[in-house]
Amino acid sequence: MPEESWKPPLVMVAVDIVILTLRASKLHVLLVERGIEPYLGELALPGGFLNNTEEDVLAAAHRELREEANLHGTRPHLEQLGAYGTPGRDPRGRIISVAYLAIAPSLPEPVAGTDAAGACWEPVAGILSGGMKLAFDHHQILADGVERARAKLEYTSLATAFCGETFTISELQQVYEAVWGVELDLRNFYRKVQGVAGFIAPVSTDRRTTKGRPARLFRAGGRTVLYPPLVRPNPLVADEEEQ
Amino acid sequence: MPEESWKPPLVMVAVDIVILTLRASKLHVLLVERGIEPYLGELALPGGFLNNTEEDVLAAAHRELREEANLHGTRPHLEQLGAYGTPGRDPRGRIISVAYLAIAPSLPEPVAGTDAAGACWEPVAGILSGGMKLAFDHHQILADGVERARAKLEYTSLATAFCGETFTISELQQVYEAVWGVELDLRNFYRKVQGVAGFIAPVSTDRRTTKGRPARLFRAGGRTVLYPPLVRPNPLVADEEEQ
């Protein structure tokens, strides 16, 4: 038990961000090549320490997001994943990292972040299957972030955060298929999506595509909680658990 | 941007725990009366600082759980809710609190925690409706914890964590009704619960109750992820949002 003059230990606080987007109909995450030790030269999630004792954690996440990804104008979705504070996760000392999940619309231009030297979009599938190692415990953080995104697609309008201001229904379907890693029936998807009140709202204009019939445009409806939810197909219930 | 000799700021790290249980068929949370400033004498979630620089955050949560609630033998469910790190949330300085959600079976005995002086179980409903103020940002943490529990009842076997080693189906139903704050149809509940493979497993013995036909006993089946999920009734979809 703490005595009278006992002082709590001091630790460093960092933020790390799982920035997800769609590129070429595949789920990608933004990674940076580390320019300093430890893990110099290896790939890691973008992030950094709090600037000062007064900086808000969420504000720090927003700042890192701005520095690393060049999201001109767009206000991406940003939510906290949790704190990762196992001793020894960073050889520099006791560091607690607050992880965030960000969802960005797929931008035509490549990364070209102002700050981080080698920033790149990497396909998530290859990393999760163990084909690529990340620094620190970032593999776990990424896995948690992807699982959060998959789950929230079911019962929130998070999918629209992957799209631009306006989008077509098949673009929205590609989001679900890429994040969930499944194929969905086109007709059932149309029916369900348009059946959830307030999920998507029609926009008068049509988008001219290369060929064929132009698709109708939609924007995110006001509703953020989807009811009834869009349930993902049975994941062949093998019993695995968190914690 | 940090320069060469820049050092990250140091902050204090605490853990706070939302310990939920069922008492008299109502959802309760464990609160303690603060014995020191700030918020001296007010009610707060149990918690405290890391013991030392080497203590794991999850281990600290387990330690606080052991100190505050006397859970003889039972291994309660414990999962992280997230980090709460807004500057100014604690007048003593910059403190980041990692919040945890714990679910404990309802014990017949009152609290009598070894450590905290005035620990008591308080009904959650009254607090959430604004009828009771908590110290710090603990009202928000409690609200997040309850919402997490409500959500996880749908698609995980979390409800069994509210029960003892063995339980009857109507006891399980009382968990759902208390946490969700709704009434469920008894017959549909029996059908659904027994339809989810691996959710509950029968135990040969019957429990002698006061009167009437003895109820069959079950224990938690191996499965932690429920498929199909037990969806809670439509919450009259009014559009509210987190973040």
Added chain:
DNA sequence: AGAATAGTGTCTGTTAGACAGTATACA
């Protein structure tokens, strides 16, 4: 037999999944 609690069975409207055809635009 009555009281008290435990546990089924059925009916119906809705939904999910599977599937094939029609519509619109451009060359």
Added chain:
DNA sequence: TGTATACTGTCTAACAGACACTATTCT
């Protein structure tokens, strides 16, 4: 009119919600 893309309609099996009765124990 051919091609390429966008969209819609139907059928069926399963499920959800509503509802009323039977079963077992003790006194």
